[in-house]
Amino acid sequence: MGKIKEFVEYLHENEIKKAVILKKENINYFLERYPPNFSVLVFEGEEGILYVPKLDYEMAKKYERNNLRVEIFDKWENIFEGCDGVEETLPIKFLKYLSKDYKIISEKIKEMRVIKNKSEIKLIKKAVEISDKAVEYVTENLENMNKTENELSAEIEYVMKRNGSIRPSFDTIVISDKKTSYPHELPSNKIIKNILLIDIGAVYGGYCSDITRTFLLNPSKKMEEVYDIVFNAKKEAEKYLKEGISAKELDKIAREFMGEYKEYFIHSLGHGVGVEVHETPALSIKAEEDIVLKEGMVLTIEPGIYLKDEFGVRIEDLYLVKKKGFERLSNAKYW
Amino acid sequence: MGKIKEFVEYLHENEIKKAVILKKENINYFLERYPPNFSVLVFEGEEGILYVPKLDYEMAKKYERNNLRVEIFDKWENIFEGCDGVEETLPIKFLKYLSKDYKIISEKIKEMRVIKNKSEIKLIKKAVEISDKAVEYVTENLENMNKTENELSAEIEYVMKRNGSIRPSFDTIVISDKKTSYPHELPSNKIIKNILLIDIGAVYGGYCSDITRTFLLNPSKKMEEVYDIVFNAKKEAEKYLKEGISAKELDKIAREFMGEYKEYFIHSLGHGVGVEVHETPALSIKAEEDIVLKEGMVLTIEPGIYLKDEFGVRIEDLYLVKKKGFERLSNAKYW
Numbered sequence: 001m002g003k004i005k006e007f008v009e010y011l012h013e014n015e016i017k018k019a020v021i022l023k024k025e026n027i028n029y030f031l032e033r034y035p036p037n038f039s040v041l042v043f044e045g046e047e048g049i050l051y052v053p054k055l056d057y058e059m060a061k062k063y064e065r066n067n068l069r070v071e072i073f074d075k076w077e078n079i080f081e082g083c084d085g086v087e088e089t090l091p092i093k094f095l096k097y098l099s100k101d102y103k104i105i106s107e108k109i110k111e112m113r114v115i116k117n118k119s120e121i122k123l124i125k126k127a128v129e130i131s132d133k134a135v136e137y138v139t140e141n142l143e144n145m146n147k148t149e150n151e152l153s154a155e156i157e158y159v160m161k162r163n164g165s166i167r168p169s170f171d172t173i174v175i176s177d178k179k180t181s182y183p184h185e186l187p188s189n190k191i192i193k194n195i196l197l198i199d200i201g202a203v204y205g206g207y208c209s210d211i212t213r214t215f216l217l218n219p220s221k222k223m224e225e226v227y228d229i230v231f232n233a234k235k236e237a238e239k240y241l242k243e244g245i246s247a248k249e250l251d252k253i254a255r256e257f258m259g260e261y262k263e264y265f266i267h268s269l270g271h272g273v274g275v276e277v278h279e280t281p282a283l284s285i286k287a288e289e290d291i292v293l294k295e296g297m298v299l300t301i302e303p304g305i306y307l308k309d310e311f312g313v314r315i316e317d318l319y320l321v322k323k324k325g326f327e328r329l330s331n332a333k334y335w
Numbered sequence: 336m337g338k339i340k341e342f343v344e345y346l347h348e349n350e351i352k353k354a355v356i357l358k359k360e361n362i363n364y365f366l367e368r369y370p371p372n373f374s375v376l377v378f379e380g381e382e383g384i385l386y387v388p389k390l391d392y393e394m395a396k397k398y399e400r401n402n403l404r405v406e407i408f409d410k411w412e413n414i415f416e417g418c419d420g421v422e423e424t425l426p427i428k429f430l431k432y433l434s435k436d437y438k439i440i441s442e443k444i445k446e447m448r449v450i451k452n453k454s455e456i457k458l459i460k461k462a463v464e465i466s467d468k469a470v471e472y473v474t475e476n477l478e479n480m481n482k483t484e485n486e487l488s489a490e491i492e493y494v495m496k497r498n499g500s501i502r503p504s505f506d507t508i509v510i511s512d513k514k515t516s517y518p519h520e521l522p523s524n525k526i527i528k529n530i531l532l533i534d535i536g537a538v539y540g541g542y543c544s545d546i547t548r549t550f551l552l553n554p555s556k557k558m559e560e561v562y563d564i565v566f567n568a569k570k571e572a573e574k575y576l577k578e579g580i581s582a583k584e585l586d587k588i589a590r591e592f593m594g595e596y597k598e599y600f601i602h603s604l605g606h607g608v609g610v611e612v613h614e615t616p617a618l619s620i621k622a623e624e625d626i627v628l629k630e631g632m633v634l635t636i637e638p639g640i641y642l643k644d645e646f647g648v649r650i651e652d653l654y655l656v657k658k659k660g661f662e663r664l665s666n667a668k669y670w
Contacts, residue, residue: 034521037505037506053602054601054602055518055519055602056517056518056519058516058517058643059517059519059520086427088427088428089426089427089428090426090427091423091424091425091427092421092423092424092425092430092439093423093424093441095427104428106428150496150497150499151497154497155493157492157493157496158489158490161485161488161489161493162489164485164524166521167503167506167507168502170372171372171501172502181393182393182394184372184390184391185394186369266389266390267389
């Protein structure tokens with residue numbers, strides 16, 4: 001069943017007459033293509049109506065199909081008139097347009113989004129292929145790293161854009177030396193040396209990829225030891241990755257595997273990936289709710305160890321959960 | 336007076352005890368540097384407290400200063416405890432943490448953000464310098480445009496990234512031929528021909544630039560005619576651009592200048608630029624409120640004419656409004 005049809009049925013069952021979707025990623029999800037920057041998706045009756053500014057109308061008309069019409073955006077008053085279903089992310093400034101008995105429709109959308117259908121998996125695989133190419137570019141040029149983090153970062157994004165990525169799925173991380181001990185540092189004009197961590201992603205048709213590789217350029221014994229622990233923690237998690245295991249359990253398995261290093265694993269094991277690069281399920285022992293993994297979920301596994309004032313190592317792949325195991329989507333070589 | 340001090344005084348005057356800022360661009364504004372992806376800024380007493388995840392704590396500690404502390408994010412309950420000031424963009428899912436008498440603090444932040452201070456102008460100028468370099472790259476290679484839109488787009492983003500842009504300030508527009516008649520089309524694998532429109536921007540320290548150039552590669556008479564009208568409409572607007580004119584008036588001046596072509600000018604004349612690439616003031620005859628321009632505002636002027644199934648022309652520059660005129664910030668050559 002199509003997404004729009006499924007969602008419309010849900011609205012009928014819950015007696016919601018008109019639902020308004022503002023979150024760009026949710027609109028992307030229902031359209032299965034990248035929406036214009038300003039877009040509003042309204043569900044009423046049996047169909048979805050995409051509202052866009054006049055200047056994007058001709059472009060967006062191409063998105064029309066069976067149960068999806070395109071209209072020119074006019075006024076918020078008109079969009080919200082009679083609306084009784086909204087997202088939990090709705091900005092409070094729109095509350096004035098709503099009657100008091102509105103319902104939140106986000107749980108249903110989350111539930112739909114967490115299991116990827118065939119065409120979504122195709123788009124994710126395309127995004128993965130693009131980021132794999134960028135990693136390949138780096139591994140092929142490892143002998144030639146006498147450049148700045150900014151330079152390599154520009155080259156990586158060039159390779160991804162050149163291969164059809166709309167934009168990086170998040171701010172590209174290319175860091176080296178002691179900076180690797182900060183998981184989310186941004187590239188700078190420092191020359192790459194000793195150790196190189198790249199955490200990158202592409203966007204294709206609105207769908208994201210996410211991959212991390214760490215390269216030991218001038219490895220100390222400790223670096224090699226830490227690298228092995230991180231690499232094998234990922235392998236350990238893979239052993240248990242299949243439908244039925246819980247997200248928290250999987251995080252715990254990788255964490256415990258690290259032994260005395262586990263206190264330096266300062267983030268969660270992974271996260272879902274789709275139209276957002278971070279989405280449900282969170283593979284985190286600290287998550288508010290635990291989620292049992294199911295076939296069709298797409299998620300990262302990315303253990304990391306960060307030693308302050310020394311260095312950090314993170315290795316990340318993207319996986320499609322299967323009934324009896326998984327398909328690893330990212331295929332770029334490791335160090 | 337510093338931004339944090341000014342805002343804290345506003346909170347005191349309005350008897351707001353604790354304000355929570357979630358919007359990344361607003362946090363960027365108060366920090367005057369690019370914040371970690373997940374950040375929450377809380378104002379309480381005389382200071383701001385930046386909450387970040389544990390994994391970004393060491394990195395963010397470097398942001399601490401006189402009236403700004405950094406803490407590790409724990410729970411939303413704790414963030415919102417006692418909070419009585421929120422942004423109008425607050426997602427409704429957080430309403431459950433608020434008492435009923437909260438106040439909206441967005442107007443004050445908008446009022447502060449619309450007038451840029453010296454250090455903000457410096458960052459914007461740096462972003463402009465970067466996008467100017469990318470335009471320069473295109474003008475220097477106009478003889479050599481036998482490539483796809485995606486290729487040129489990748490090259491443009493490479494030049495920007497290489498020069499220190501964190502990311503494009505919006506999805507880079509590089510379109511050619513008939514596609515130029517859609518103002519916001521994205522690049523594809525089509526070979527560039529006849530007419531080339533690039534609309535690009537960089538981000539530096541969180542601050543944006545935005546520039547558009549149209550190049551007639553194989554001009555028809557009509558293309559040249561339309562190009563001249565657009566170019567001169569921008570010039571006409573410049574004649575009136577200074578403190579005291581209203582945003583709507585300025586849009587009307589450029590629009591009327593276009594004569595019979597004005598019906599093909601299907602968007603507004605421009606918009607403010609800062610930590611967001613589209614912010615107050617909207618230079619639009621259709622805007623909900625009219626705004627009188629003031630010294631220190633930074634905005635685009637970008638007339639365009641779009642002829643369906645034929646071609647489109649848009650030319651855009653970035654300006655700093657002055658008491659008696661303006662400073663044009665973008666300096667890239669025109670076609």
